[in-house]
Amino acid sequence: MNLSVKEDLYDVKYHIRPPHGLLNDPNGLTYFKGVYHVFFQWNQKGTTHHNKSWGHVISKNLIDWVYLDPALEPKDWFDKDGCYSGSAIEYNGKLFLFYTGNVSTKSGERKSYQCLATSRDGMHFEKKGPILEHPKGYTSHVRDPKVWQDTNHIWWMILGAQTQDLKGTCILYRSDNLKNWTFVGPLMQSSPSLGYMWECPDMILLENKDIFIFSPQGLSPKGDFYQNIYQTGYFSGMFKKDGTFIKDKNDFTELDRGFEFYAPQSFVDPKGRRIVFGWMGTMKPELEQAVPTISNGWLHHLSLPRKIEWKNNHLYQHPISELHSLRKEKISIGDTLKRKKNLELSSPQNEILLCWNSNHAENFVFHISKEVAIQYSKDRKRFTVERTNWLTHKKETRNVILKNSLWHLQIFMESSSLEIFINKGEEVFSLRYFPQNFPLSIGFETNWNRQNSLDTIIYPL
Ligand code: FRU
The missing domain is CATH 2.115.10.20 (Glycosyl hydrolase domain; family 43)
Structure with missing residues (x-):
């Protein structure tokens, strides 16, 4: 079978795509x-x-x-x-x-x-x-x-x-x-x-x-x-x-x-x-x-x-748990997100885990490249994903009110798609996005004094 697509920045590496x-x-x-x-x-x-x-x-x-x-x-x-x-x-x-x-x-x-x-x-x-x-x-x-x-x-x-x-x-x-x-x-x-x-x-x-x-x-x-x-x-x-x-x-x-x-x-x-x-x-x-x-x-x-x-x-x-086998190394980013507005990722394919150990999440905005922002507002348990529409260049959002306060996020990231699992599968957001700048970066905006029980791990895939 000829997998004949041309080299592509937006190619997916661990999802099933058509050969062409x-x-x-x-x-x-x-x-x-x-x-x-x-x-x-x-x-x-x-x-x-x-x-x-x-x-x-x-x-x-x-x-x-x-x-x-x-x-x-x-x-x-x-x-x-x-x-x-x-x-x-x-x-x-x-x-x-x-x-x-x-x-x-x-x-x-x-x-x-x-x-x-x-x-x-x-x-x-x-x-x-x-x-x-x-x-x-x-x-x-x-x-x-x-x-x-x-x-x-x-x-x-x-x-x-x-x-x-x-x-x-x-x-x-x-x-x-x-x-x-x-x-x-x-x-x-x-x-x-x-x-x-x-x-x-x-x-x-x-x-x-x-x-x-x-x-x-x-x-x-x-x-x-x-x-x-x-x-x-x-x-x-x-x-x-x-x-x-x-x-x-x-x-x-x-x-x-x-x-x-x-x-x-x-x-x-x-x-x-x-x-x-x-x-x-x-x-x-x-x-x-x-x-x-x-x-x-x-x-x-x-x-x-x-x-x-x-x-x-x-x-x-x-x-599925088999996806763990894609993990190449484990990077705990600890305080780096506090210090750096933008953290460059070594690979465009990642699994990102955010886990609030003893607490629930405080308000935050989590940027994935310039094109996607994940927002959480704890009072209403409102979870929002905003992305830039690649045709109109306007921002568009999808929202959900969670049943339970946010405590766990697992994000599967390719260079052109995201699957975001919230609270171990209570809700999922799937989307395509087409970033303009590489290498991809992430940034986390929040009041860090309150957000102190957050563990962030990146597994390049
Ligand atoms: C859904 C669908 C099906 C149909 C197929 C054709 O996306 O419209 O109802 O069988 O796609 O490709």
């Missing part, structure tokens, strides 16, 4: 015959949203990825305009890929076919074509099959869909053999009114709670919420034996509070962990086409793998 061209959703996450497989939406021919194939990488440790040939390419009548998103499962020693074939007819009409491809070795895939009839009562926006098996050995397939009156929803099918599928109906008896289309649904069955994750399009901003072009979030509740989901009273909760995180997918790994990858990420078309990496022939990357956990009525996300 555009990447979007993670697809088909699975562990099969001793290796992790991650597939991703991939335009091999350019940096626009066309010609979607399934790119394919494998790894033994979720850290070092090997690029394989694309698993699916849009070459057949049922997927000629895109092998769209979907999922993978292992059954009887074979890998099954479920995906949506996107087709534009001569008259410009859209058709969606839910398709299957199988593989014995996890490298070569045989397309089996469409496996479902298009459901009645829904527009052609039906896509992104996610398949799982429940404890009664029933296979379920959830799909994002749009009703004839243009409302977002999800529908369900069931099967005993993965070949014949029966339409069950909408996932929720009365789907809450959330936009015009729900993409990339996922159902996570945990011990005492089920989590339904999806990515609705068409929500209007509301206070600190729904600030991005499209959203990703979840309802907690119960997935019942008849295939309906009864949601808790909790509102739709966004999974990530930053600027770029969309269309996540999860799987259970051999260690029993529920791991999620997302796409970093969806953005307004004019901003997307201004991303500087386009001149080097590539666009976007996936998030880090995150382990998810349900605790205190809330979904927590933790960077």
Whole structure:
């Protein structure tokens, strides 16, 4: 596989990016015959949203990825305009890929076919074509099959869909053999009114709670919420034996509070962990086409793998522990941040830990290059990330009111992206940024007399 992007200051070193061209959703996450497989939406021919194939990488440790040939390419009548998103499962020693074939007819009409491809070795895939009839009562926006098996050995397939009156929803099918599928109906008896289309649904069955994750399009901003072009979030509740989901009273909760995180997918790994990858990420078309990496022939990357956990009525996300292996050395910066307004970093890739040992954080502003400022206001427990928009050069912010006072921050930094984990996964902010000056630097503004229990550690990666 030719990793043919040109040398790029903004290249990512420990995230999955396309070999060249555009990447979007993670697809088909699975562990099969001793290796992790991650597939991703991939335009091999350019940096626009066309010609979607399934790119394919494998790894033994979720850290070092090997690029394989694309698993699916849009070459057949049922997927000629895109092998769209979907999922993978292992059954009887074979890998099954479920995906949506996107087709534009001569008259410009859209058709969606839910398709299957199988593989014995996890490298070569045989397309089996469409496996479902298009459901009645829904527009052609039906896509992104996610398949799982429940404890009664029933296979379920959830799909994002749009009703004839243009409302977002999800529908369900069931099967005993993965070949014949029966339409069950909408996932929720009365789907809450959330936009015009729900993409990339996922159902996570945990011990005492089920989590339904999806990515609705068409929500209007509301206070600190729904600030991005499209959203990703979840309802907690119960997935019942008849295939309906009864949601808790909790509102739709966004999974990530930053600027770029969309269309996540999860799987259970051999260690029993529920791991999620997302796409970093969806953005307004004019901003997307201004991303500087386009001149080097590539666009976007996936998030880090995150382990998810349900605790205190809330979904927590933790960077997986394997990421520790990226740490090259440990630098405790102690008093240096007090003395220096700007501390130059030896590497553009870092993991930065800020830990308030005996106390909670006082007010501060933490600068990462000139382009990003993280602010915390302790009275309201308000956490803000401000970045410079690379197209308009204006500042823009995302905010969250934390449940608990800030005591821990873990930041994964690349030269063009940040993933900020707050209070050990209570909230996460993911974003791209494009610094103008290298080497990158950090600075911490605060009243140091009060901030005295802070430990700061940098691990260059
Ligand atoms: C989400 C999405 C999916 C679709 C895919 C196409 O980002 O729009 O609904 O399958 O991307 O690339």
